Amino acid sequence: MTVKAGRLLIRTRIWRKAPIFVPTTIGYPAMRIYLIGFMGSGKSTIGRRLAKRLAYPFYDLDSVLEEKLGMSIREVFNERGEVCFRTEEQKVLHQISKEGRGVIATGGGTPCFFDNMAHMNKTGVTVYLKMSPLSLSHRLENARLKRPLMEGKQGAELLASIRELLMEREPYYLQASCIIKGENAKPEQIMALIFGH
Ligand code: S3P
Numbered sequence: 001m002t003v004k005a006g007r008l009l010i011r012t013r014i015w016r017k018a019p020i021f022v023p024t025t026i027g028y029p030a031m032r033i034y035l036i037g038f039m040g041s042g043k044s045t046i047g048r049r050l051a052k053r054l055a056y057p058f059y060d061l062d063s064v065l066e067e068k069l070g071m072s073i074r075e076v077f078n079e080r081g082e083v084c085f086r087t088e089e090q091k092v093l094h095q096i097s098k099e100g101r102g103v104i105a106t107g108g109g110t111p112c113f114f115d116n117m118a119h120m121n122k123t124g125v126t127v128y129l130k131m132s133p134l135s136l137s138h139r140l141e142n143a144r145l146k147r148p149l150m151e152g153k154q155g156a157e158l159l160a161s162i163r164e165l166l167m168e169r170e171p172y173y174l175q176a177s178c179i180i181k182g183e184n185a186k187p188e189q190i191m192a193l194i195f196g197h
Helices: 043-054 060-069 073-080 084-098 116-123 133-146 155-173 187-195
Strands: 009-011 020-025 032-036 057-058 100-105 123-130 179-180
Touching: 032 043, 032 116, 043 100, 043 187, 057 060, 060 073, 060 084, 060 100, 073 084, 100 116, 116 123, 116 179, 123 187, 133 155, 179 187
Parallel strands: 032 100, 032 123, 057 100, 123 179
Antiparallel strands: 009 020
């Protein structure tokens, strides 16, 4: 997908004989924006705000999956296992990427399974919210109960698990079209990166 600025030139013949080009702002071009990054990097929070600023629909991959299966993510992991979760996650990703424009908050593992990362790069713009293991551990300390992969871990053990998993996953995350620092990320920064204004 080619990323273009929202300002376009339109040809007009309204009151001159020779065609002229006048600048006009027609809003933001339709596209899919995938937010990727580790658990706790703020993909859903910033995604919701970004979608509101752009007047795009917002999709949270985990929530869509929970609704589809009628189970929480934790239940899917515990009762059906991670392989089933990853298969369903890919199905939901493909389903959402057939919709029109939108901001999509993915799960922390989404880019790292199957050809999900290539699929997202082919069907939209990917933005990696990059965060240090220490910042992630502070955020996950309070929210780890919702994350089956971090269950039962805290303090130094949590930090070590984050470091290890992030090292495995970063090669996928780094294939993103844009990378921004996740701590204090603002929707405006993402808009500037993508649309150039
Ligand atoms: C996962 C991240 C979670 C959720 C699931 C697996 C992962 O999403 O998809 O628990 O593998 O990193 P968040 O990144 O929104 O926590």
